Amino acid sequence: MSWLRALKETARSGLKIERRRLEPLVAVRGAAGLALVIGVSLALFGPVVAASSAFGAFQAAIATFQRSWRPRPVLALVSGISLGLSTFLGYVTGTHLALFMLLLVVWTFLAGLAWAAGPTGGIIAASNVAIMLVTITLPTSAAQAALHGAMIMFGGVVQAALIVLFPIRRWGAQRDALADALAAEADYARRLRHDPVAHFDPEPLMVARRAAAVTAREARRRPAELHGSRGVAERIRPVLASLADPAMGVPAEGPQRDRVRELLAAAGSLLDAAARAIRKGDPVRLPAPAVAALRTPDTGALLAGPPLRAADRLAALLSDVIEAAEGDGTKEERAGAREAAEAIEDGTPLRDHHPRPGLLRLVPVIVRSMRREVHHGSPILRHAVRIAVVAAVGYLVGRLLPLGHGYWVPMAAVMVMRPEFSQTYSRAVARFGGTLVGVFLASAIVQAAHPGTGPLAVLAVICALLMYLLMRTGYAVSQACVGAYVVFLLGMAGDDLSQTVFERVLLTLAGGLLAMISYAVYPAWETPRLRTRLGDWLKADGRYAAAVVEQYGDPAARGHHDVRAALLATREARVAWQEAVATARHEPVRHRGLSHGASDATQHALAQFGRVAMLLEAHLPPGGATPVPGAARLAEALRRATDRGAKAVRERRVPDWTPVREALERWEAECAARDEAVTGVPAPAPLVRNSAGLLLEALEDFSRGLTS
Known part of the structure; x- marks a missing residue:
């Protein structure tokens, strides 16, 4: 692919807006936590400290939206504490350029290596470095920096507390992962009816396995329907393939093939029923024709050898799925599901516990993952080197330019950089486009209405709410909300809005260009x-x-x-x-x-x-x-x-x-x-x-x- 075509495709990808399922209650909870933090900070310490604490609460809520199987309160706490610590250390070293540059390079390099622990860790670490570049400009003394850092941590604590006090669809991500795995098995069973050698993408099963990893404490609190079904789904896939494949003994056409198609259709219906029940937490409602198809006694007369063993094994595994998915319904509902399962085949549900290390035990695991990436040719190491150099160069460029607010250059670069070429370039385009829209809309509102501190805080919370609500629809949309949010928040802290508009747009463009040039100069091509x-x-x-x-x-x-x-x-x-x-x-x-x-x-x-x-x-x-x-x-x-x-x-x-x-x-x-x-x-x-x-x-x- 030529560079011109690659740039066109990445730009189109970055500006793409998709229709996604929205989570308004989760967005309202995050915005409510942000509003609570801003209100408390305004009442106790004034608008400057409120701006710092708002950044902490804002970033802590964003961390909870990342694709992670860790408890959301833990993500909020980790984000808030790490950002508060970064702000304090950044301010203390900020008066000494050489010392601050060393801290920035080391901090950013470690943030780049954090991708070895997964995308969630990498995104949170990079976001904390980017926001640190803004928050360190707000305090005026070491004591003030400590206060700002503490209030940033307070923002993370508030977001974590709200998640605990007002849970929304608890274990929802794990339910979706398991339901998607069962639904993928159901679709596979139906495709096998028409294509006996159809291929199966194992990714839904891999995602469900990662979602099923829990700590010992989480295992005691996990809903009953999330026990066992994943392990059964793993075992169903080869049984389905064995039953359908002509190489195992069933002719391509004839009564035996018709019976196999009937069994596969019944398996698809039952797996879909289990998936719906697990996704919504409802009792299993079994389709009577599917149950009757599996109970038909002529299977042994039509099938023999490996196909007969596969059919018997399939019935037993489907029984396990139904019993495991019946969950925490009423006594009558559980009895009905159990009776239906036993009508198919007697069996005992599998109870598996895939262990996940706790937060403290996770630290050495992350350190080992990062050390494994420190070798020539590692894309993670190249990303860490690239992002550290760009952050340092961007900070120096921002200081040298006679525009003020020079931290926007490294902040924009750090936010858009990813280990992959396409994501870095598409996000750079999307960030500039979204920032342009968000800053100008927010500036127009400020210039027209001249709101005070209170209205600016309200407008900032509204922008955060829109960002939480729409962030999955496209990066450009989320950055438009972020751009407006920062304008309102810095305006509340007393920043010069007329300078912010011009400088932030121009310096964001400079940061994005730095990120794109760095990948061209020091790439990590996958080809x-x-x-x-x-x-x-x-x-x-x-x-x-x-x-x-x-x-x-x-x-x-x-x-x-x-x-x-x-x-x-x-x-x-x-x-x-x-x-x-x-x-x-x-x-x-x-x-x-x-x-x-x-x-x-x-x-x-x-x-x-x-x-x-x-x-x-x-x-x-x-x-x-x-x-x-x-x-x-x-x-x-x-x-x-x-x-x-x-x-x-x-x-x-x-x-x-x-x-x-x-x-x-x-x-x-x-x-x-x-x-x-x-x-x-x-x-x-x-x-x-x-x-x-x-x-x-x-x-x-x-x-x-x-x-x-």
Whole structure:
């Protein structure tokens, strides 16, 4: 993609406005906390301290809107405390330029590295640095700086207290994540009716897994319907695929296929019912036709072997979903849901507790994540270096320009910079456009009405309310609200509004340009790393398939947790690859060895490879089952070949799958040399051998795709 086209697309993306579901009650709660903080600060300390405390409460509320599974009060407290501390340290060092520049560089560099802990941490850290550049200009002494810092922290405490006292849709994000996962499974079941080899995007299951991670204290307070359903949904996916796939024994057409379609439709209806119940916290209302379809007794007469086992397993898992989703309804409602579940299949709901470290225990985890990114080639490290240099240069440029309010340059740059090219450029355009609109509208109101301190505070709260309400519709919209908010707030503190309008627009443009230039000079392109991401996915897929096949070779020696760990690793690798491809498509960089055609072909081959492994996982033998001869050797061949293949992909070579082919041929020869009916070779042996052939075929398609 050329630079001109990339700039056009990022600009269009930054100015895009979307229709999203609004959360008015949450927005009102955040604005009420802001109004309370401003009112108390005005009454006790005056408009200047009120402006500082308002920034703290404003940022604390924004932190609670970030996509995080941490409790919202914790996010508000962390934001308020860190911003208050930053303000005090910034003011104390502000009189010594060299010392302040050192603090700014170190603080901003750490904020950039905070992206290693996730987007929420990175956004909060960067926002705190940006707002610090404004708040340190308000105090007049060290004692005043301490007071301002304390009131900023007070703003965070107030927002956290309001969340605790007035909870709105408690556990709502976790409910949505789990419901989305179940709904994705339902959609998958329906698609399998028409396309028996349809692919499934595991991202909803990954999001649900992250949402299910709770501390020990949260686990005791979690609603009952959020226990267990995610684990069942994880197990349903391979069962659905195994039931639908013709390779497992069900013909493409005929009475058996009709029965499978009926079971898949019933599964989709029941999963949708469970998703609706969990999302809203209501009792499960089961569709009678779906329950009747699963209870039809002719399944055993029509299906046999792996399809029959998959159908029985599906009924048991759906029963678990229904029982887990029944939640905290009335006694009669719970009894009705339980009776319906038992009508499908007797089963016990799964209760899982995915642990999440507490706030104090999270600190060493974050430190380790940041240390892992300190290496050459890390995009997070490049972002940290880039944002630290831009903040320092922007601050010096702002001081040298004869405009005043020079802190707007580094503030604008820090706010828009992200580790990715497209997000940095689109946000820079959106911030300038939104700031232009917001500042001029606010200035027009001030010039026309000449409001006093009280009306300016009210106008600031209204702008914050609009920002909280509309922030998910587009970055340009939120920045228009922020621009007006800052104009009203600084006007309340006695700032020169006529200067603020001209300077903030001009200096915001300068900050955005600095951010864009920095990425062009010191980029972190994803395109050259596509082969590395592809190799990681191939390696993870190979280890997953090897873990599954190895389970057949020695069921008693290993537990299913090995397969589970390998599955999670391949999901992470697949999502990392997909995100990298999506990012690379917007970069003004050539493919450098991996064309779009090769990217699509290899992705399809690896998806098929993982799907075959998943089908094998659906029929894993119990611990006491008879080992399948030759499976262990095949698993080792798969593991070694995919490890070497991943290295070949990174080194721009085509992988060679001869070891896997030889291992499979040797196994076939051994099986042909004996009479399986006499020697008692276990029933899963043909299933494993057939699937191994499909695995090899997918690997060969992968190699052919690399050269396309």
